[in-house]
Amino acid sequence: MAEPGESQENMPTADEPLLRTVDLTRHFRLGGMFSKHVLHAVDDFNIAIHEREIVALVGESGSGKSTVAWLLARVYPPTRGEIYYRGRQLRKLRSRKDLLAYRGEVAMVFQDPFSAFNPVFRVSHGVMRNLVLHRPELGREERRREAERVFDSVGLSPKMLTRFPYEMSGGERQRVGFAQALAVRPKLILADEPVSMLDVSIRAGVLNMMAGLRDQEGVSILYITHDIASARYVADRVIVLYGGHLVEAGPTETVLRDPKHPYTQLLLSAVADPREKVESISADTGEPPKVINPTEGCRFRWRCPYAIEKCSQVTPRPSPIGSVQVACHVAVAEAEDVSTRTGTASVTK
Amino acid sequence: MAEPLLEVSDLSVAYLTEAADVRAVDQVSFTVDRGEFLGIVGESGCGKSTLLFGVGQLLSPPGEVVGGSVIFRGSDMVRLTGDELRNMRWRDYSVVMQSAMNALNPMKSIGAQFKDTLQAHGSMSSAEIRERSAEVLKLVGIDPTHLASYPHQLSGGMRQRAMIAMALLLTPQLVMMDEPTSALDVVAQRSLMSKIKELQQRLGFAVLFVTHDMSVVSRYSDRVLVMYAGQIAEAAATEEIFEHPLHPYTRGLMSAFPSLRGPRRELLGIPGSPPDLARPPAGCRFHPRCPEVMPVCLSHEPELYPVGGAEVRCLLYAEQAKEAV
Amino acid sequence: MATDAASNTAITEPAAVTDAEVRAEPRRFTRAVLHNRKAMVGAVILLIMVFVAVFPGLIAPYDPQATVGPPNASPSSAHLLGTTQLGQDVLSQLIWGTRLTLWVTVVVSVIATFISMIIGVTAAYIGGLTDRVLTVITDVFLILPVLPLLILLSAYLTPGVSSLIIVLTITSWAFQARQLRSQGLSVRNRDFLVAARVRGERPLYIILVEIVPTMTSLLAASFLALAVFEVGFAASLQFLGLGNSGELMWGTMLYNAQQAAALESGNPWWALAPGLAVAVMGAGFALVNYAFDEIGNPALRPVRRGKRRGRASA
Numbered sequence: 005m006a007e008p009g010e011s012q013e014n015m016p017t018a019d020e021p022l023l024r025t026v027d028l029t030r031h032f033r034l035g036g037m038f039s040k041h042v043l044h045a046v047d048d049f050n051i052a053i054h055e056r057e058i059v060a061l062v063g064e065s066g067s068g069k070s071t072v073a074w075l076l077a078r079v080y081p082p083t084r085g086e087i088y089y090r091g092r093q094l095r096k097l098r099s100r101k102d103l104l105a106y107r108g109e110v111a112m113v114f115q116d117p118f119s120a121f122n123p124v125f126r127v128s129h130g131v132m133r134n135l136v137l138h139r140p141e142l143g144r145e146e147r148r149r150e151a152e153r154v155f156d157s158v159g160l161s162p163k164m165l166t167r168f169p170y171e172m173s174g175g176e177r178q179r180v181g182f183a184q185a186l187a188v189r190p191k192l193i194l195a196d197e198p199v200s201m202l203d204v205s206i207r208a209g210v211l212n213m214m215a216g217l218r219d220q221e222g223v224s225i226l227y228i229t230h231d232i233a234s235a236r237y238v239a240d241r242v243i244v245l246y247g248g249h250l251v252e253a254g255p256t257e258t259v260l261r262d263p264k265h266p267y268t269q270l271l272l273s274a275v276a277d278p279r280e281k282v283e284s285i286s287a288d289t290g291e292p293p294k295v296i297n298p299t300e301g302c303r304f305r306w307r308c309p310y311a312i313e314k315c316s317q318v319t320p321r322p323s324p325i326g327s328v329q330v331a332c333h334v335a336v337a338e339a340e341d342v343s344t345r346t347g348t349a350s351v352t353k
Numbered sequence: 354m355a356e357p358l359l360e361v362s363d364l365s366v367a368y369l370t371e372a373a374d375v376r377a378v379d380q381v382s383f384t385v386d387r388g389e390f391l392g393i394v395g396e397s398g399c400g401k402s403t404l405l406f407g408v409g410q411l412l413s414p415p416g417e418v419v420g421g422s423v424i425f426r427g428s429d430m431v432r433l434t435g436d437e438l439r440n441m442r443w444r445d446y447s448v449v450m451q452s453a454m455n456a457l458n459p460m461k462s463i464g465a466q467f468k469d470t471l472q473a474h475g476s477m478s479s480a481e482i483r484e485r486s487a488e489v490l491k492l493v494g495i496d497p498t499h500l501a502s503y504p505h506q507l508s509g510g511m512r513q514r515a516m517i518a519m520a521l522l523l524t525p526q527l528v529m530m531d532e533p534t535s536a537l538d539v540v541a542q543r544s545l546m547s548k549i550k551e552l553q554q555r556l557g558f559a560v561l562f563v564t565h566d567m568s569v570v571s572r573y574s575d576r577v578l579v580m581y582a583g584q585i586a587e588a589a590a591t592e593e594i595f596e597h598p599l600h601p602y603t604r605g606l607m608s609a610f611p612s613l614r615g616p617r618r619e620l621l622g623i624p625g626s627p628p629d630l631a632r633p634p635a636g637c638r639f640h641p642r643c644p645e646v647m648p649v650c651l652s653h654e655p656e657l658y659p660v661g662g663a664e665v666r667c668l669l670y671a672e673q674a675k676e677a678v
Numbered sequence: 679m680a681t682d683a684a685s686n687t688a689i690t691e692p693a694a695v696t697d698a699e700v701r702a703e704p705r706r707f708t709r710a711v712l713h714n715r716k717a718m719v720g721a722v723i724l725l726i727m728v729f730v731a732v733f734p735g736l737i738a739p740y741d742p743q744a745t746v747g748p749p750n751a752s753p754s755s756a757h758l759l760g761t762t763q764l765g766q767d768v769l770s771q772l773i774w775g776t777r778l779t780l781w782v783t784v785v786v787s788v789i790a791t792f793i794s795m796i797i798g799v800t801a802a803y804i805g806g807l808t809d810r811v812l813t814v815i816t817d818v819f820l821i822l823p824v825l826p827l828l829i830l831l832s833a834y835l836t837p838g839v840s841s842l843i844i845v846l847t848i849t850s851w852a853f854q855a856r857q858l859r860s861q862g863l864s865v866r867n868r869d870f871l872v873a874a875r876v877r878g879e880r881p882l883y884i885i886l887v888e889i890v891p892t893m894t895s896l897l898a899a900s901f902l903a904l905a906v907f908e909v910g911f912a913a914s915l916q917f918l919g920l921g922n923s924g925e926l927m928w929g930t931m932l933y934n935a936q937q938a939a940a941l942e943s944g945n946p947w948w949a950l951a952p953g954l955a956v957a958v959m960g961a962g963f964a965l966v967n968y969a970f971d972e973i974g975n976p977a978l979r980p981v982r983r984g985k986r987r988g989r990a991s992a
Contacts, residue, residue: 064538120869203396208622237611274543290541
């Protein structure tokens, strides 16, 4: 299986990922046309998503995870870099027909179940519009049946099609969000924090539903979240973002069992499990990363207990350590330096 | 045994609207001892925030206390006048809200707001005010130079800390917090919680902590109240609740957390959704969603039954309670 | 624009109430009007006006243009508001004038609201250069000095209702455009609009089908606010002589009365009655607007005083 961040040329066609990005970058100019302040939301981001897999994009606020989703959904264009969908460059898609075709294969689910629906319309509105726009071959009766089918596949009764959003609970609305996405028969669903705003007891149902979509409908999901525990539950692979940079990526169990990047370690130690007793004290107060006019170098260095001089001079790029990609000078150096490790404080366990 | 600091008895809070009377809090009773950290946990709509507002006399129409009493330092707060309450606020008890941006004045510097609070409650000289303000900021881990900063100039985590500092200005005996960490990221949350616990142990105030996230209180609280549909479902020492949850709802909540360590098991969650408090179900309010429901649960409303050191509102334990008497 | 994903609070029900309000607006509006005394009074006034406008013949005692009594007569049992300089019944003129007055007010308000909505929402939604251009245009129209413009236009336009409508619309559409643009900006990044974009909807569709229907209460409130203003403005313009005194409206009555020096030497009611009528109609629109304030701000809604137990005055 091709790993995230693998070189853009020489992609093996047999294993062509569904979607991959090359140095995806997005900057925002803050404060007017002539301002000098540039927010680096995402920088040089490389990802590959394959069929039938759930990839978790984990990060906190300011990490750029939502920006990645909006870039992939083509809400706005990247500042630099390329997105390839099934081998075709998205930038080259100009005609309405091509764009619509892309939107018919890559759909998005939003975080806030309360603002994701137009309160004026019934919940069937989004599903119907999606069917009209992306599956024009269907007649009226067929559309109605499709709407019922997608509602069923997310665990909602077809009777709910006539309800208004305010008549449904948060968990039900999120399922409608997925139903809307499914209506176009997508290959990939971009789920932007789909369970963050739901009660804990409801999340399980939605997470299970997502896993079911991958297994039964063959849909890939980019699961964006700040909750690494839920990422463990549904995702096949995990990508950790910090300050717009990819810091660690790899198979879920590997990354979570043996995190190599100091930020991943910090994140894992901060997540509390109600059943856990171990208290790990950290002096880190959770200050957000500096992403406005950032300088060269690792963006985590100010909070990193292992930072060396190189960290403030050279921006670390993701490098492979085993089956995982890690963007950390210290971790990479240590992994290379196995034979001469002297037992002083080390990043890797 | 020392008298409890706060004693809430049969407190009921309702929202009186033209559409319907909604009883958001239904006859809730609990006590808080000096220096105790009490966690009030529940999901959306359970009434935990309303309970906090009811206890702190912070309700505004159409919300009203419609029954019960809140005895704090010898007086029933429900019956106090506005002036008496104003005297007590910040001095004897203070409140930290969910979003600092809602509670802090964006037009004034932090120092100015601290000064306002201190001046409203007695006479301190300017020098004393400045000294106290710097002191509380240091307590929460903020550099005192930030007294000159405006709220929007601070990060989210720092703003919440500033709110907590403000709550400690007059060293109250009770600090009530409504989801103070919800808007923060995981690392900032953890940091803020340890700071709160550290301060609590150092200064000795009691904490009433409302949250929807059980894991946040699991490490820091002495006791936990689990609320459901306006009532207390279970009340017990923290360790007890997490190791031996008794109420099916509490058990359901525990099993809804995906674990980071240990084997991956299937998450179950709790099917259905909380009841409409304008028309609560007959009998036990949790019965439509309960995996251990019995026929009697549909018609009989359970009381809070004592089981060991805990209290559970569940008919499964009714017999046990009777036998124990 | 990146979404702020920090908040992971489980949402409580109040957010859903807002959506319910938007959806059930017509019903809620009716209820709000019925429960709000001010709005009820306003609604009654307007309904009466509409009735009078539609069936003037049923109520007016005389033909408004006919000479039916002595000139400049004071109010009497035969002529409740007296007569004009030509012996016409003032009351009948007032009644028959309601129709055109109401018509002009409503038409101008509707068209101006529509234009300002299109411009405001488009500016908000498309943003960028389009927004800047439209905002500049709006500002230009806002600061247009009305009177000089009118005098200029009156040289080219024949005095009358049509010209009045044109002039009023041109000079008043800009008032609400700013407000509607603000509203447009506030909904612009709501997820359901982004969702519409992501599924491939065209911008025009999004503006007309997804945005505008969510703004119905604001549009209605804009319409009403504008109407209050237009009644007075139309009458003022006619009073200044920019109307056609042959068309029977309250404003033209004022003009004619002033020309005949009714206040000083004739029947003062000839001037006072239309003035009062304008004020009453304006008040009617303004009062109904109170019901919208209530919908928009739940804190203003009447609270049922329920059973209070053990609550001292606080």
